[in-house]
Amino acid sequence: MDKLIISSEKNKVYLQGNIYKILNKRHLHHISRVFNGEIESNKITIGNLQDDELIISKLSDFLKRKNISYDLDQESDDRLKDLYQEEKNFREFSMKAKSIWNNVINLNEFSDFQNVLHKNMERKLYPLQLLSAFHLAYSQNACNFSVPGAGKTSIVYGAFSYLNSLEKDHPKFVDKILVIGPLSAFGPWESEFEECFGTEIDAKRISGVNLNNQRKKTYFFSRNPSDLTLISYQGVINQKENIEYFLKNNNVMVVLDEAHKIKNTSGGQIAESILSIAPYCKGRVVLTGTPAPNGYRDLYNLFKFIWPKKDVIRFSPIQLDDMTKSITDARINVLIDNLSPYFVRIKKSDLGLPEKIEHPPIIVEMDERQKWIYETIEKKYIESFKNEESDYNDTFLSKVKKAKLIRLLQAATNPKLLNKPIIDEFGNDFSFRDIDIIDQKFIQEVLSYVEDKIVPAKFLKAYEIIKNIIDNKEKVIVWAVFINTILEFQEFLISKGVNCKILYGKTPIESEDMAEDIETRESIIRDFHDENSDFSVIIANPFAVAESISLHKACHNALYLERNFDAARFIQSKDRIHRYGLDPNIETNYFYLMANNSIDETINTKLIEKENLIIRVTESQDIPLFLNLEDDTENDIKALIKDYERRSKKPS
Incomplete structure (x- = not known):
């Protein structure tokens, strides 16, 4: 069989042999375009080898992918031989990593790993957690795309426990963890450490107004930094150089929690900052249950972080975009196979959770005034939806329509909310005067509803x-969409003698030098878990806390006061009380309030439909895509119009 001979000298690589017989025109064009190869007779010259490792990696991968045989010339310099051998070692390493997740393991190595965890950890990992932790400990650089509630934090701590047990001069030894994630995740990382190891963690949060830049720098340059350091994605931007020093001078495993936040491949500050520190990490971990929310391009930076000097994804962002457009694209299977050594994923069905109880929706009859307000606003908006039906691609009109849906949601729960501009709830994007009904009678009804202090039926x-x-x-945890619903419902429950706490965007997160008497998200959750807690009810907003809290050990009931069409947030909120670790005899209950003959009925139907689709996709795909759920406003409105017309035909 004809082979290409790879040789090098003076920072150049040569491909020699029967070039025109071994390589076709497309191969030659690719080598010329991608590697700047100069073709002459039976030799191709590739120069400018400033990044030898990456070029050799890409070149050997390309030749292998095209089934083109190649070898090293006996006279090649030692440097190229080392690089060639390194590529061979990396392929062997990758195959072993892939085998581990397929449960083909060295039993002696796995036994040693288990013994270390048994000795060092209080928490016992379930089999797939254990396998995931073993995969991470072996790989040292890996992604975990498991579903919420699978215990990704425990998996990281399991791998860390093993790597930390190695001799200090071992190339894989780590003794520090740097978690980069949302502020809301800091508390869970600290509490999970204590549950995993049975001891309090020496943790440092690089956040808070009282921690100025000089104090942050002093910490990162310290000779004795904490075992666990936590910083937000935004916080990394201004601390890149300090973090780089910290990583170079310590043995640090860096964890990206909710890592889809670095998906921007077009020069976003967060993504660029994270990728710039990747080469200095002793270990790299990516955690996200939604690795590709907008398509396969979202994977690019995740794997670039994991292996900054390896082209493991082997496709360009533009090619990934093309693959996203067609689920039948044959390259998708190649992509998944390329990446399979470097990620693990535990599905919901793998967790063996006890069945949850989905109670039938509880129909709530509106009082006469609320009913009149709701029906008036619904009739006006349905007419406008019909007239604007062809304009869904207009950005401004799309936002107006979303704002109108919000008004309908508010009217179905609590008409008092109509007295406040939507800007109070969702920001400037929704402050459109033309969505409101300018009608004196309507305005008077809303004002009197407020002034008479009517308690909504829900x-x-x-x-x-x-x-x-x-x-x-x-x-019980009560979920609500609107901030003012949360505040008013808390006030109502307290008036009834029911003590309760609220969790939403303005609930403070613990930070450096915060006064002890300030009630924070973490303190509320800690108190809620206390058997002797003086409150048994939390009212929460899924936009603020659906991703970051675990309540399944204390709470087995969720009540939905109001919902919207956002299926992803809805499922995340449900997962707060239905996670791994539940006693098989525990009943997990979900209660849904639904205003009769309202948008609530459409929301209920659409959420069931979307949830079933999400479950189907997540259970059937290794890297699931949810493109048709990203912004489904058009179909949501069509369903609402259809339901409205059906309800209008009912005899009164």
Whole structure:
């Protein structure tokens, strides 16, 4: 068989042999374009080898992918031989990593790993957690795309426990963890450490107004930094140089939590900052349950971080975009196979969770005034939706339509919310005067609803359900969409003698030098888990806390006061109380309040439909795509119009 001979001298690589017989025109064009190869007779010259390792990696990968045989010339310099051998070693390493996740393992190595974890960890990992941790400990650089509730934090701590047990001069030894993630994740990383190892963690949060840049620099340059350091993605931008020093002078495993935040391949500050520190990490871990929310391009930076000097993804961002457009693209299977050694994924069905109880929606009848307000606003908006049906691609009109949906949601729960501009709830994007009904009678009805301090029907029904739950010595989390719903419902429950706490965007997160008497997200969650807690109810907003809290050990009831069409947030909120670690005998209950003959009915139907689709996709794909759920406003509105027309035909 004809082979290409790879040789090098003076920072150049040569491909020699029967070039025109071994390589076709497409091969030659690729080598010329990608590697700047100069073709002459039976030799191709590739110069400018400033990054030898990456060029050799890409070149050997290309030749292998095209089934083109190649070898090293006996006279090649030692440097190229070393690089060639390194590529061979990396391929062997990758095959072993892939085999581990396929449960083909060296039993002696796995036994040693288990013994270390048994000795060092209080928490016992379940089999797939153990295998994931073993894969990470072997790989030292890996992605974990497991579903929420699979215990990704414990997996990281399991791998860390093993790597930390190695001799200090071992190339894989680590003794520090740097977690980069949302502020809301800091508390769980600290509490999970204590549960995993049975001891308090020496942790440092690089956040808070009282921690100025000089103090941050002093910490990163310290000779004795904490075992666990936590910083936000935004915080990395201004601390790149300090973090780089920290990584160079310590044995640090760097964890990207909710890592999809670095997906921007077009020069985003966060992504560029994270990728710039990647070469200095002793270990690299990517954690996200949604690795490709907008398509396969989102994977590019994740694997570039994991292996900054290896082209493991082997496709360009533009090619990844093309693959996203067609689920039948044959390259998708090649992509997944390329990446399979470097990621693990535990599905929901792998967790063996006890069945949850989805109670039928609880129909709530609006009082007459609320009903009139709702029907008036719904009729006007349905007419406008029909008239604007062809304009969904217009950005401004799209936002107006979303704002109108918000108004309908508010009217179905609590008409008092109509008295406040939407800007208070969702920011400037939704402050459109033309969405509101300028009608004196309508305005007067809303104002009188506020002035008469009418308690919405949903509040009364929710109180009835909550009272029954807490009378049975159980706890409940109440989910609501709107901030003012949360605040008003808390006030209502307290007036009924039900002590409760709230978690939403403005609930403070613990930070450096914060006064002890300030009630924070972490302190509320800690108190909620206490058997002797003086409250059994939390009211929360899924936009703020759906991703970051675990309540399954304390709470087995969730009540949805109001919902919107956002299926991803809805599922995340449900997962807060239905996670690995539940006693098989525990019943997890979900209660849904639904205003009769309203948008709530459409939301309920659409959420069931979307949830089933998400489950189907996540259970069937190694790297699931949810493109048709990203912004489904058009179909949501069509479903609402259809339901409205059906309801309008009902006899009154």
